[in-house]
Amino acid sequence: MTAGTKLLTVPQVMERLQLGRTAVYDLIRTRQLVSITLGRARRIPADALTDFIHTRLDQEAA
Template sequence: MSTGTQFRLAVPVPENRILRSGATDEQIINVTVNTEDKLLLTVMEAARRLGIGRTLMYELLDAGEILSVHIGRLHRVPAEALDDFVSRHRTRRNEL
């Protein structure tokens, strides 16, 4: 599934450009960025999403804190496993 995000950028017009009457000194640029939401992430992508390093990510995977799947030789992390991990740790913190 892909999602689109729209941005509206206001960019200053260079001073050497001649402005028409009634024109502003900004140029408006509309940009649409499409992103693809992956179901399975590489270990590095998952680590980046959590803001941790590769070594800690592998430690969490080995300890069973974050679930992963193997497809042949590939080690992949379901995106929802990261959400589950964060939810569990957020709940634990609130219980203390």
Template sequence: MSIAEDSTLTAAPLLLTVEQAAQQLGIGRTTVFALVKSGDLESIPLGRLRRIPAECITEYINRLRGAARDSRQAA
């Protein structure tokens, strides 16, 4: 097995469960469901399941940081 093949086996998942997303964000799963319902955190249906693309967590954090930055500048 090459190094490239080994790194793909240990790579982080591209689609996260609500529980995994909650753990990464350090919040509860109920809060993640609320964020998904409000549209603040993007999710996709996968059959009967709901998954959150990993990059959407980063985008959500970046939006929060931008909003915090804007509110500090306005004050």
């Protein structure tokens, strides 16, 4: 993660993936989606979301 990495909130990821809160936290819990914790706040690096989407697209294409 670089200094300029944008961090997304869970609601932002929910909106981008069109998934509910539980589904996003399940992706985090199963380590399919990388996240970090800052205090009590959970943040997802935008690059991690992009990587997740590309991985899923590759899996679907296979």
